[in-house]
Amino acid sequence: MQLTGNITADNLMTLEAYSKWRKAHKGDIIAHRKLRSVHLGEHITVQFESELTMRYQIQEMLRVEKIFEEEGIQQEVESYAPLVPDGSNWKATMLIEYPDGNERKRELARLIGVEDRMFAEVEGLARVYAIADEDLDRENDEKTSAVHFLRFEFTPAMCSAMKAGAAVKLGCDHTNYPAHVTIAAETLASLAGDLK
16 A cells, blocks of 8 residues: 555545465564554543555555445545645544443433543643534534544644653543543554644
8 A cells, every 4th residue: 555645536446456465464564553553531532543444444445345436436535635644733523431321321421522631741841622513513502522533633742742752641631530541652653743
């Protein structure tokens, strides 16, 4: 899978080529996703996306849905390409996970607005709060969604500090889910690679 910095219908693999590639590289993708996943407390996982994870997602959708017509391919690209970081930010999928259905329903009601209380804090610099769900609102008056899309936008000073090795905390200061964690060095190294 060739990374080009810009996902287009023209630079995706054919279904046949992807099928062969997938057999040889699926483990690599799983390892990459695991490296870029941060668990925040017991119930929130933040999966930081990359060009590789989004190319894989698009190719998987095309494979599973057997999409080979230009219009369908373009729709998948338009759905997922905006989740590729573009040099000054991190983009992520936030999952709120409660295995028990009744508990999940109760907690999603208690966590309305949680996506807007997610932050990244570069050592020695101000917190940056996530910009959530830019494509569409994922909550209502009764509950929040179990899945949100986040963008953490950084200043040039923050990008430079991270690339130089500054520690970064990921956190949430929602009243019903206060939590923070220092991002592991290996994960942070991968995420710093998204920055210009």
